[in-house]
Amino acid sequence: MSHPVVSVIIVAYNNEASIGPCLDSLVQHMSMAWEAVIVDNSPDSLTSRSIMHFQAGNPGAAVRLVQPGSNLGFACGCNTGARQALGDYFMFLNPDTCLSTDAAAGLIDCLQRCATRAVAGPQMLDGNGCVTKTCRNLPTPGRILLDMTGLDRMVGGYRLLHFSHTESRAVEQVIGACFFMHRSIFERFHGFDEQFFVYFEEVDFCRRVREAGLSVWFCAEAKVMHQSGQSCESQPAAAAMIAMLRKSRLLYFKKYFSIRQILLLWLLNKLEGAAKAMVFICFFLATRKSLYREKARGYLKVMLW
Numbered sequence: 001m002s003h004p005v006v007s008v009i010i011v012a013y014n015n016e017a018s019i020g021p022c023l024d025s026l027v028q029h030m031s032m033a034w035e036a037v038i039v040d041n042s043p044d045s046l047t048s049r050s051i052m053h054f055q056a057g058n059p060g061a062a063v064r065l066v067q068p069g070s071n072l073g074f075a076c077g078c079n080t081g082a083r084q085a086l087g088d089y090f091m092f093l094n095p096d097t098c099l100s101t102d103a104a105a106g107l108i109d110c111l112q113r114c115a116t117r118a119v120a121g122p123q124m125l126d127g128n129g130c131v132t133k134t135c136r137n138l139p140t141p142g143r144i145l146l147d148m149t150g151l152d153r154m155v156g157g158y159r160l161l162h163f164s165h166t167e168s169r170a171v172e173q174v175i176g177a178c179f180f181m182h183r184s185i186f187e188r189f190h191g192f193d194e195q196f197f198v199y200f201e202e203v204d205f206c207r208r209v210r211e212a213g214l215s216v217w218f219c220a221e222a223k224v225m226h227q228s229g230q231s232c233e234s235q236p237a238a239a240a241m242i243a244m245l246r247k248s249r250l251l252y253f254k255k256y257f258s259i260r261q262i263l264l265l266w267l268l269n270k271l272e273g274a275a276k277a278m279v280f281i282c283f284f285l286a287t288r289k290s291l292y293r294e295k296a297r298g299y300l301k302v303m304l305w
Helices: 019-029 046-057 074-084 103-112 141-149 183-188 201-211 235-256 259-287 290-303
Strands: 006-012 034-040 063-066 089-093 097-099 117-125 169-171 178-182 215-226
Touching: 006 019, 006 074, 006 103, 019 034, 019 046, 019 097, 034 046, 034 074, 046 063, 063 074, 074 201, 089 103, 089 183, 103 117, 103 178, 103 215, 117 201, 141 259, 178 183, 201 215, 201 235, 235 259, 235 290, 259 290
Parallel strands: 006 034, 006 089, 034 063, 117 215
Antiparallel strands: 089 178, 097 215, 117 178, 169 215
16 A cells, blocks of 8 residues: 555544545545544444445545544544554544545645645535635634624624635635644644644634744635534534533633633623523424524523533
8 A cells, every 4th residue: 555645534423424425535536645544432333333334345445443432522533543644644524524626636736835834724515515604713802702793794804704715815714624734734733732622623723823924725726515513513412512612712712812801701602602592492482493492502501601
């Protein structure tokens, strides 16, 4: 087997339905030597069985399964996979994605155009093939307030909703669903910060890269389809993930902002939790949809911290 140019590192959690198509897309679209290192955090063996089924049907594919025996979280899972990886480049890829093009080749070309480009992310497409606007500015208290209140839909100060996502450009952060870099960059910055169990680990990495004078790039030529939320944001996990996102956001603020700004975010979390819990309680009472009940529970958790 030739030395892999790209190591595709996938952290899976209850992805028995999506991991097969994800791996199939690597076989179909990757033009250079590659390997896949899959860290299966799932509490049961269903996802691992799907991976072994793929291996049986694709004996030539370099796929390695790592089973830690417990849920390491996303950041720790990525670091665990990276320690097993042999490639020159690392592609951290969600298991609910599929390559639509030879995305790795496009991302390598993007990084090689300038020595200061450290991290790259592709254009993300939804299940209908429509462009999803995934790039963001780094969070600040003002930007988070805009996002919480919905005003950012008009302003675009946090989510770059006025950027068409159809041309390549430098951005402050790219989505972690497909996060690409040279091995040397990952090692230079010591991987992802494992205090983030899930969410904000890629935000933190982008910030550290930019503070070192390097850049983060959105590459529109590389395309990846993302069926968002098929694992951690599925209905049974909705409440826990709503709370976890806000916990990780608060950890991010503790790492980079003043006590006053941390307290401001803590207060904003409480207010958001109270307001959105009331909204989803009303939605649940009107419709009896269990997803609304789970979201209400999630925001109640935030409010009652």
